[in-house]
Amino acid sequence: xxxxxxxxxxxxxxKMEDSSMEKIAHRRIVVRPRLxxxxxxxxxxxxxxxxxxxxxxxxxxxxxxxxxxxxxxLFALSAAIGCSVEDLFIIVEDRV
Numbered sequence: 001x002x003x004x005x006x007x008x009x010x011x012x013x014x015k016m017e018d019s020s021m022e023k024i025a026h027r028r029i030v031v032r033p034r035l036x037x038x039x040x041x042x043x044x045x046x047x048x049x050x051x052x053x054x055x056x057x058x059x060x061x062x063x064x065x066x067x068x069x070x071x072x073x074l075f076a077l078s079a080a081i082g083c084s085v086e087d088l089f090i091i092v093e094d095r096v
Contacts, residue, residue: 032090035063035077042081053080063088 039049050057053076060077063069078085 026095028094030092030094032092033064033066033069033088034090035060035088038081038083038088042083044081049077049080053077055080 039046044052046057046060049055049060053060055073055076059073063073063077074085074088078088081087
């Protein structure tokens with residue numbers, strides 16, 4: 001299982017001598033599912049995607065509300081839609 005409710009703090013990746021440069025080393029990354037949006041863009045209903053991917057309709061229905069997703073489900077959905085696994089998510093990087 002992969003956890004996509006990720007909050008990562010990256011600090012001091014590189015030794016920085018200037019204090020203003022140290023500020024950019026602190027980041028927070030948030031990953032949110034967006035399967036419903038991707039389905040609408042590509043013209044899929046939940047039932048159609050279920051048939052094409054082999055993933056159950058209830059699993060597809062819960063996808064955007066879930067914080068964890070099985071790798072098998074991610075790859076099956078992305079292959080059926082014709083997109084990358086990354087396309088199933090919104091990735092936001094904020095500076096802290």
